[in-house]
Amino acid sequence: MKRYAIGLDYGTNSCRSLLVDLDTGQELGSAVFPYPSGEMGILLDASDPHVARQNPRDYLDGLVAIVTGALARARETDPTFDPGDVIGIGIDTTGSTPIPVDAEGTPLGLKPEFAGELAAMVWLWKDHTAYAEAAEITETAARLRPQYLAKCGGIYSSEWWWSKIWHCLKVAPGVFAAAHSWVEHCDWLPAVLTGNTRPETMARGVCSAGHKAMYAEEWGGLPDEEFLTALDPALAALRPRLYKHAVTSDIAAGGLTAEWATRLGLREGISVAVGAFDAHMGAVGAGVREGTFVKILGTSTCDITVAPLATGVADIPGVCGVVNGSVLPGYYGIEAGQSAVGDIFLWFVNQLVPDRYGAGLEEKFIEMEKRLAVLAPGQTGLLALDWNNGNRTILVDVRLTGLLLGQTLHTQAHEIYRALIEATAFGARTIIERVEEYGVPIDTVVNIGGLAVKNATLMQIYADILGKRLKVAASDQTCALGAAIFGGASSGRISLAAAQQNLCAYRERVYDPIPRNQAVYNELYALYKTLHDAFGAPDWQGSLGHVMKRLLEIRARAAAGNAGA
């Protein structure tokens, strides 16, 4: 008897599905649906670059397309495949991506009377219109409820739940008044599929609640009325129409309704897991567990690991999110991140790499990688800080900028590129060391994302700098894979651990630290950490006169060693 699950991954510009065999891990089928609305799925406002909204209709249209598409592909892969053997569906989405809904849980954006009203649509994670509200929430919480802020690294973001809802109240009071409640995108889709869309009773995931809505069991769920009243009494009045409890994604939001079973071609009543954010389910799809640190290497990074509740790591200074159950049930989910990684490389190649390295971006990257790969650690003589977009973890400070040091009259672009790669790895090391200092040892780092697959030199540099074994997830779709794992686990017919065991695999090539390189990078990291603290830690006092000279010494040794090698 076969057991399959489907994972659905709702991204920024498209959604995609993955149908997997829960026992063998075989990926049988997949489909992608680009959102048809707006610019690549995003509704923009020409008068305000901060606006980023989505059309909930795209989510429903995509749902049918990607599920039926995956089933069709699966039948091609294996003619004996029977959709009746799909036992669960899991869903991840971007976030915080709140949707104003009516009392039945219908998004206002789907109702004719709100046609063309951007505030009634879905507020996409990257909408930054609520920056003023975010600042006021930060200020108010610092004064009244510092414990709320401690959970999210000291600064509440304009990308998050309360900032956006409050901004809607201010700029579109009609929409706010018409919204009986608000629902995260990742909670709304399971609610739709299971027919339980009433805001007060639909299942709500603890991942989005804990990371973005200041929800924690230790203070009784959502922020209390007094605090919300201090922001605006209308927010306090909304609180009872939101939710009291949020749960983990190994739990079923309900069973698939007959109507949706028919539309999707699946069996009625199969389990639909509680939803969560893409990065968190992606980490599960990449095999996150105690001691494993998952880095999603993209334009920025999202870093995720877990620690058993017994560890008691509720607060790790500078680590933005430590949420009970947000990744795996029974564990604190620990979320960190670097504000820019791939974005720094892209900036550099776009702005500062001459065309003799190649005609286009791709060629320039390839040529630079070829030339930097033959350099020994330290041989560039350069040291950089990876702060071109601020520092999210562990300094939690957007008002920081990049730094490059050690350049001579001979420094070349590929050497700087190497220094920038190293800087992002040093930044990653500060995060892992901070987590370890607070009692969460890490033995393995799993990288996912295009950079991890394509750039072997980068991976070896990361291994050497982090001093850990690095693996790359086998699947190209770890988010959808993680969603499928939860879909399967929520059925009760396979444990989450077993599903992870069966489905999470790694590419053959692993990257182990090379001791000789590690030794040099430990020296360089000490200098990085000095600069990091000197420019980033408000209370730093010290001296820096040794930094340039130490780099020159290390460079001379590296050049001599490399020539002899």
Added chain:
Amino acid sequence: MKRYAIGLDYGTNSCRSLLVDLDTGQELGSAVFPYPSGEMGILLDASDPHVARQNPRDYLDGLVAIVTGALARARETDPTFDPGDVIGIGIDTTGSTPIPVDAEGTPLGLKPEFAGELAAMVWLWKDHTAYAEAAEITETAARLRPQYLAKCGGIYSSEWWWSKIWHCLKVAPGVFAAAHSWVEHCDWLPAVLTGNTRPETMARGVCSAGHKAMYAEEWGGLPDEEFLTALDPALAALRPRLYKHAVTSDIAAGGLTAEWATRLGLREGISVAVGAFDAHMGAVGAGVREGTFVKILGTSTCDITVAPLATGVADIPGVCGVVNGSVLPGYYGIEAGQSAVGDIFLWFVNQLVPDRYGAGLEEKFIEMEKRLAVLAPGQTGLLALDWNNGNRTILVDVRLTGLLLGQTLHTQAHEIYRALIEATAFGARTIIERVEEYGVPIDTVVNIGGLAVKNATLMQIYADILGKRLKVAASDQTCALGAAIFGGASSGRISLAAAQQNLCAYRERVYDPIPRNQAVYNELYALYKTLHDAFGAPDWQGSLGHVMKRLLEIRARAAAGNAGA
């Protein structure tokens, strides 16, 4: 009755002449002679990149070519011109450029028995073979004669007199033994023209002696025997065959010999001034005097000013050369410099500027200047240190490197170029402030060199950062002009001051600080100085957490102000 003088300027790759009217300042004729030997006049050694020698024959061939050339040009310019009205010749050369000579003062390199022997040729200023000897001289002087080191900024250079002579002793003892004495290039040519080439009696200039040979009246001339013995007894044995006194260039080395008068087409017996280095005579040609600071803006800078002897500025910490009479008689000559200026810009445009700015270097510079010119001070958000080639003044430390700070994901190449220009101007300001702190007030800065003529934006940035009026010398050949001034003055028929008055002129366009810009740059300079001291001053202790945030504030203000302007 007309009075003319000829200035001869011996550079690294060629020599050139300038014939001027001492009363009107009219430049009547000029000629250039590229040295025919070696690579662009430099004798290289394929096995050692530090070697840079020259053929003394080139100097003599050039002498005839450029003097007769200038006379021919002058006759074209003014058919009534009479070479008999030329009353003096002045000569400047590169340095320290020592020549091993026999007892008659003939360069060993001109003698057949030394054909093909590089050590017997002229040791060009940029020859760096003697780096080990330089280090040992520095170490020995620090121990035994700290006063010698204080005069040259604490580090004796491989480019200088004693390092090179000592290196010759070590690597070519046969040449050293055959050399009765050694002569600076700038002293040898006047000796030849005046027929007084005997090493013990020929005129020696205080400019080269004081700056490069550790000569000072206060300790009785050249370094004492005990010190030289500590280096090598052979150097002490050489001392009596060198010279006892060195003099200023307003003094005649002698009169032109009949033989040379015939060869050059000049009157026998006219005055030939004592020689000096190019930068020093160049400063005189640019009108240096009390309160005027001359910057020769090239790949690096050489900065020169003067202070009356009464000021007593014998030691200015971090300022490499303060030598009685090295620029103007009756004044201390003060020499400083920045290790890289144009070289930093060239490095940047060669290595880090994409081709969308233009196909070649020139086009890239022009396009970048166009785009950075519209930015307000502070608008880049960037701050750089100008240390890609170390810091000559005021830190006197070659083991320093470049730094760039403030870059975001939007920083563009022309913004970095602006930051690099500003960094070199901030570096210039540290030098001028240091000189002023020691009692030498500066009211005017005169820039000479290609950058000063071509780059008006750079000049305005310099004026705004230095807070001084900036002028550009009118002549394109201030070195040869300065040599002509000394040629005239040495005749006794016109005073040095009158010759300078008549010959030194400035371009019409002067650059005055714009108060609004100056205010912003004062803020940025405070941050530059903080970084300068933090990374460059060995004993610095402090904090830097404000630097990036202050830059972001200044950037925001600048952008708002510029948008409103």
